[in-house]
Amino acid sequence: MSTRKKPLEGVKVIELATFIAAATTGRFLADLGADVIKIESAKGDPLRYTAPTEGRPLDMYENTTWELENANKRCISLNMKDPKGKEAFFKLLDGADILITNWRVQALQRAGLDYETLKVKYPSLVYAMCTGYGEYGPDKDLPGFDFTAFFARGGYLENLRQKTDVPMNVVPGLGDHNVGINLAAGVLAALYHAKLTGEGEKVETSLFESAIFNMGMMVQAAQYPDYGVKYPINISEANNPLNACWLTSDGRYVQTCMPDYNTYFKKFTAALGIGEYGEDEKYYPVQNLIENKLGTDIYSKIMAAFGTKEYKEWEKILTEADIPFALAKNWEELLEDEQAWANDCFYKMKYPKGERVLVKHPVKYQEMGPTPYDRGPFIGEHGIEILSELGYNKEDIDAMLADKTLYVWEDK
Incomplete structure (x- = not known):
């Protein structure tokens, strides 16, 4: 293992945030060596209690979601409404070099923790803010989760569903992780500037803004209503029917991606054993397909061809034909995916009841070596340690514990 100093060693980060998106940013910085101190209430971040929603047992000692978002951090639990807690x-x-928060704009202003107030006292501070719908506009203070601000408002659910069906099911974390990494990129740029000049910066992004960026190609294309088809569509109606999922005889779905129909169509149909359509000018090139309105027809023929063989047979055929494809895998299969293990996607964490596989951040560093994976902290676990570092003596700390300004979780 490399002994190289981690790039953010010596950087101090205060995380005043709950749930996933902002915590993802903090976790990314912690992996790089920053001292990330998470501030919680006595009850703790609501994310600590989401296990039943995810199909896991609720256990403070084995909380895999908490680990994913908060590994490598320290935690202090302060009553921020108490003057001593605020102090x-x-x-x-x-x-601190960086403050990360996902509090709503109004709440930050009421607490005197908005950027304009803090930059007076902390001119070099990088102030990182993650919201649901953005810092401005009529909906800036709406509660925002990725189900709503990202997937629904951001265009995923309406546009990506089959026209004849309800929107896809979504699961927590997809939008949040995207936003958290976006925010981390902005924070690192601002930190670099602050270290060079001593000038701080406010960095902001939101679930809504990130979703719009992700959808950028199609949002822009929507300005040309006379071309293509209006979403939502049934995939068989798409201008390019080769970018679809196909059902095999053993009930598995195979996604193919051939952005340029003309480059792949003849090779693809030949691999499927229906090469005669590749030579038929009604179906090729794509302009002819569109003019003849035969997209649904060729889609049906391809789907029928896939239904004649099991996935393992198609895997060999498509690989040999150099067709871009992937099996639609379930989560259980991902846990055993040889490619994922080869690329260090997972970490084996030892818990009191046994070993579990945890997911690592997707960015790796060759010279620095693997990032650590210490479990996420219990509520207020490092509070006494952190206050001692700030110069509080034992009597001060005991008094804060006694009046619940400071809280340290204990299993009862």
Whole structure:
């Protein structure tokens, strides 16, 4: 293992946030060596209690979601409504390089924690803000989760469903992780500038803004209503029917991706054993297909061909033909995916009840070596340690514990 110093060692980050998106940013920075101190209430981040929704047992000692978002961090639980708790928070900020928050705009302003207020006292601070719908506009203070602000408002659910069916099911974290990494990229740029110049910056993104960026190609294309088909569509109606999922005889779906129909059509139909259509000018090139309105027809022929063989047979045929494809895998299969293990996607964490496989961040570093994976902290686990570092003596800390300004979770 490399002994190279991690790039963010010596950087101090205060994370005043709940749930996933902002925590993803903090976790990314913690993996790079930053001292990320997460601030929670006595009850703790609601993310600690989402296990039943995800189909897991609720167990503070084995909380895989908490680990995913909060590994490698320290935690202090402060009552921010108490003046002594607020004072401790500002002492933390005194030595901080970065503040990460997902509080709503109005809440930040009421608490005196908005950027305009803090930059007066902390001119070099990088202020990272993650919201549901953005910092401005009529909906800036709406509660935002990725199900709503990202998937629904951002265009996924309406446009990506089959026209004749309800929207796809979504699961937590997809939009949040995307947004968290976007915010981390902005934070690192601002931190670099701050270290060079001493000038801080506010970095902001949101679930909604990130979804719009992700949908950029199609949002832009929507300005040309006289071309193509209006979404939502049934995939058989697409201008390019080769970018679809096909059902095999053993009930598995295979996704193919051939962005340029003309480059792949003859090779693809030949591999499927229906090469006669590749030579038929009604179906090729794509302009003829569109003019003859035969997209649904060729889609049906390809689907029928896939139904004649099991996936394992198609895997060999498509690989040899150099067709871009992938099996639609379930989560259980991903846990055993040889490609994922070869590329260090997973980490084996030892828990009191046994070993579990956890997912790692997708960015790797050759010279630095593997990033650590320490479990996420319990509520307030490092509070006494952190306050001691700030200069609080034992009597001060005991008094704060006694009046619940400071809280440290204990299993009862």
